[in-house]
Amino acid sequence: LFKGLVGGKTLTLDDMAPSLEKLKDHLIGKNVASDVAGKICDSVGAKLNGKVLGTFQTVSSTVKAALEESLLTLLRPRRQVDVLREALEAKRQGRPFIVTFCGVNGVGKSTNLAKICFWLIENDMRVLIAACDTFRAGAVEQLRTHVRHLNALHPPKNGKAFVELYEKGYGKDAAGVAAEAISFAKDSRQDIVLVDTAGRMQDNAPLMRSLAKLIRVNNPDLVLFVGEALVGNEAVDQLVKFNTNLADFSDESNPHLIDGIVLTKFDTIDDKVGAAVSMAYITGQPIVFVGTGQTYTDLRSLDSEAVVSALMN
Amino acid sequence: MVLAELGRKITTALRSLNNATVINEEVLNAMLKEICSALLEADVNVRLVKKLRENVRGAIDFDEMAAGVNKRRMIQTTVFQELVKLVDPGVKAYQPVKAKPNVIMFVGLQGSGKTTTCTKLAYHYMKKGWKTCLVCADTFRAGAYDQLKQNATKARIPFYGSYTEIDPVIIAQDGVEMFRKENFEIIIVDTSGRHKQEDSLFEEMLQVSNAVDPDNIIFVMDATIGQACESQARAFKEKVDVGSVIITKLDGHAKGGGALSAVAATQSPVIFIGTGEHIDDLEPFKTKPFISKLLGMGDIEGLVEK
Numbered sequence A: 001l002f003k004g005l006v007g008g009k010t011l012t013l014d015d016m017a018p019s020l021e022k023l024k025d026h027l028i029g030k031n032v033a034s035d036v037a038g039k040i041c042d043s044v045g046a047k048l049n050g051k052v053l054g055t056f057q058t059v060s061s062t063v064k065a066a067l068e069e070s071l072l073t074l075l076r077p078r079r080q081v082d083v084l085r086e087a088l089e090a091k092r093q094g095r096p097f098i099v100t101f102c103g104v105n106g107v108g109k110s111t112n113l114a115k116i117c118f119w120l121i122e123n124d125m126r127v128l129i130a131a132c133d134t135f136r137a138g139a140v141e142q143l144r145t146h147v148r149h150l151n152a153l154h155p156p157k158n159g160k161a162f163v164e165l166y167e168k169g170y171g172k173d174a175a176g177v178a179a180e181a182i183s184f185a186k187d188s189r190q191d192i193v194l195v196d197t198a199g200r201m202q203d204n205a206p207l208m209r210s211l212a213k214l215i216r217v218n219n220p221d222l223v224l225f226v227g228e229a230l231v232g233n234e235a236v237d238q239l240v241k242f243n244t245n246l247a248d249f250s251d252e253s254n255p256h257l258i259d260g261i262v263l264t265k266f267d268t269i270d271d272k273v274g275a276a277v278s279m280a281y282i283t284g285q286p287i288v289f290v291g292t293g294q295t296y297t298d299l300r301s302l303d304s305e306a307v308v309s310a311l312m313n
Numbered sequence B: 001m002v003l004a005e006l007g008r009k010i011t012t013a014l015r016s017l018n019n020a021t022v023i024n025e026e027v028l029n030a031m032l033k034e035i036c037s038a039l040l041e042a043d044v045n046v047r048l049v050k051k052l053r054e055n056v057r058g059a060i061d062f063d064e065m066a067a068g069v070n071k072r073r074m075i076q077t078t079v080f081q082e083l084v085k086l087v088d089p090g091v092k093a094y095q096p097v098k099a100k101p102n103v104i105m106f107v108g109l110q111g112s113g114k115t116t117t118c119t120k121l122a123y124h125y126m127k128k129g130w131k132t133c134l135v136c137a138d139t140f141r142a143g144a145y146d147q148l149k150q151n152a153t154k155a156r157i158p159f160y161g162s163y164t165e166i167d168p169v170i171i172a173q174d175g176v177e178m179f180r181k182e183n184f185e186i187i188i189v190d191t192s193g194r195h196k197q198e199d200s201l202f203e204e205m206l207q208v209s210n211a212v213d214p215d216n217i218i219f220v221m222d223a224t225i226g227q228a229c230e231s232q233a234r235a236f237k238e239k240v241d242v243g244s245v246i247i248t249k250l251d252g253h254a255k256g257g258g259a260l261s262a263v264a265a266t267q268s269p270v271i272f273i274g275t276g277e278h279i280d281d282l283e284p285f286k287t288k289p290f291i292s293k294l295l296g297m298g299d300i301e302g303l304v305e306k
């Protein structure tokens, strides 16, 4: 009847190894990066090592509960990024709040920038979108289309459009376009500047250098890394290298690194939600927004409990 | 892709057999563990990895094995054959035929690189002397037509699309019909990004496919994708007749093992890989040479024929 139940026993790493191994594989199956899954399970083992099991607890249920707890702690933001509040604070100081979006190619930077813009104007903010992807074909027209749609949804109040586009076409230096956009926003008293940037591979040194320059020159309030929930083990390398490149190419003692994450395409992955864990683990930064579709209202905040329960089942 | 690093890990694991004094269950399991974790780190689908492990375990029975059988060789051959299965669906890719219209439709998840790769592929054929054109049947993504138009214009490839028509089925049909009449040989149809969770998008894909009756449907997959690839790829295949795969964004650090699961899921070969954002960053992909390169060992390649 009590088979498998061990009471009053001291847990050792050897006891836990099979359970931890199984949970690690389970996490990998849920699309947590292998390396991250391994480290999380190791830390659970280390935490439980030497603890005494309760009378009716099994090794596997104890390990599982501890893992669940660790995952929750990991995903619950230690630091809240409250864009609206911070933007209002900047406004009181008489300057626009500046947000830069960056990430690898095709993850959803421009689309989620547009969704965030929609949310901001719903909150009565006036937004300038800076078209600093001056490379990819159609990037400027993509933003122009969004601006047109957004203004149609929110007709101008007091004769002033809620959102405007600042663009200088293609081929220009992105840092320069951003600088011009920011000074334009100051002059025209806009509340927020959303800076769209071109997608780039984390290994592409010239492109990473130019992103670091854009951030160094323009000193945004918030640097958001956009990553898609579809990404596998690459999540780790992307985030590590974006941060190291921002540090290495910034020649400042206190470089501006990634402040937060936008996790996109969350609607395409069913229960394979592991990328959220990989990203949070690597950066230690909060997942500020979650993209859940292709329309303006498909923007959420992270539901840590739901993510953990999808991970564990 | 998956290659260099993974190949190195696998060969090291296989070589561990050579160093072992006796080949037994334990040695085999240790080697399999190493290979499987290398595959998982490269994003290869967990189910495929598990199957690989089981198949190798099933093929090697130490008790039954006759004395004198070269166990090392047998294990290496089995592992190799299983790896081959990952990349080789065993079917030939569609080959366009000269002097007739070949309609090629692109499908895939959002942002995987369809539009960029459409122009790359058109350019590839154009350079080889084919009469090539592009049709933009993406009316959903903001700026999609501008994107294709700018790419096509730069490459001097004729294109068709519309700023006013909102039905991609109509655009696809009209564009393909027009280019068929004008005797184009390679007619490439770009479509919107979509995912299996949204039925209406999948239904639209089927309608576009029915309207243009493509000779080949190419599923475009991003090399950075993880474990979600397999079920998406399978869903695409169930809806339309995917015949080939292109893996994009292999110019970065990504190993592309997740995208490879699209091969098994669609039973379709990889025909090209994308290695950058520029129009000529496209490389033909040949399964067999890829495999022999995979392990970087000429003598291993001989094993597969046996």
Ligand SMILES: Nc1nc2c(ncn2[C@@H]2O[C@H](COP(=O)(O)OP(=O)(O)OP(=O)(O)O)[C@@H](O)[C@H]2O)c(=O)[nH]1
Pocket (backbone or CB within 6 Å): A103, A104, A105, A106, A107, A108, A109, A110, A111, A112, A133, A136, A139, A197, A198, A199, A200, A264, A265, A266, A267, A268, A290, A291, A292, A293, A294, A298, B110, B111, B141, B193, B195
């Ligand atoms: N299903 C789904 N699709 C999304 C989501 N966010 C963005 N997309 C789609 O992903 C595709 C790429 O989005 P973009 O915003 O152009 O991506 P990007 O990162 O700006 O791309 P580049 O600028 O080319 O690097 C588009 O088809 C978007 O509609 C999301 O949350 N869910």
Ligand SMILES: Nc1nc2c(ncn2[C@@H]2O[C@H](COP(=O)(O)OP(=O)(O)OP(=O)(O)O)[C@@H](O)[C@H]2O)c(=O)[nH]1
Pocket (backbone or CB within 6 Å): A105, A106, A136, A199, A201, B108, B109, B110, B111, B112, B113, B114, B115, B116, B117, B138, B141, B144, B191, B192, B193, B194, B248, B249, B250, B251, B252, B273, B274, B275, B276, B277, B281
């Ligand atoms: N580095 C790199 N970037 C690529 C490659 N192929 C495409 N891209 C980039 O990936 C991003 C998305 O490419 P698109 O061609 O717009 O993707 P799509 O599948 O048409 O996107 P949707 O139509 O929104 O579904 C763009 O920034 C492209 O420049 C590649 O092989 N390497």
Ligand SMILES: [Mg+2]
Pocket (backbone or CB within 6 Å): A109, A110, A111, A133, A139, A196, A197, A198, A199
């Ligand atoms: Mg963009």
Ligand SMILES: [Mg+2]
Pocket (backbone or CB within 6 Å): B114, B115, B116, B138, B141, B144, B190, B191, B192, B193
């Ligand atoms: Mg496209």
